[in-house]
Amino acid sequence: MEPIEIFKALSNESRLQILQWLKEPDRHFTPHEGIDMNTTGVCVSQITDKLKMTQSTASQYLTILLRAGLIKAERIGKYTYYKRDENAVEKIADILKKEI
Amino acid sequence: MEPIEIFKALSNESRLQILQWLKEPDRHFTPHEGIDMNTTGVCVSQITDKLKMTQSTASQYLTILLRAGLIKAERIGKYTYYKRDENAVEKIADILKKEI
């Protein structure tokens, strides 16, 4: 949760894009295996498709966002669902306002 | 004022440091040529000294912060004074809160 780590994660068009998509998942993705995207998240292949990059790149970017603490992951069967950590996004905005 | 540009500027320990110093200049610098640091800013050599990096590096980092719109510059005689653009810092926190 280091600010620098977070700003690095945000310093890339694709990763910002992913974060924004995950803000309103049902506006950007079609449901998957009867999963509630708002509660559980969106899986890597859905994001890969939309990103138009390789699965490898999508997975790595999600890992970077995860390590920065901006998203959360949940594995269900063979899928990993990622969703925003709204709390963390709020927190970094506050840090920016108060400490930087 | 591209968010990405701003996040890149914030993705470096030294540049974050500079921004924080400039938040309360009189806590971190000693007055210079009778300049009001809060109104006018702090000159490159003051920042260079505190950074403990070369003048070249300090100048480049200030330029990066300037281009990102996070600080403002004013040349007075042979000195260039830099100060925070508080408005811009607020704005990026808001963008983070609302758009990202």
Place this chain on the structure above:
DNA sequence: TTGACATATCGGAATATAACGATATAATAA
């Protein structure tokens, strides 16, 4: 168990960033 699929990780090539020393430019001082 094998096969198929989803995701993660590894290794690499191209590009970007970090930080430096050297040098150019700008402004004042002598």
Place this chain on the structure above:
DNA sequence: TTATTATATCGTTATATTCCGATATGTCAA
């Protein structure tokens, strides 16, 4: 004018990031 000082820019080497293809791992279905 020349010298001095402050800042900006250039060229460079080391390191980091971007994005890929190939491969490993994990999970389910047959």
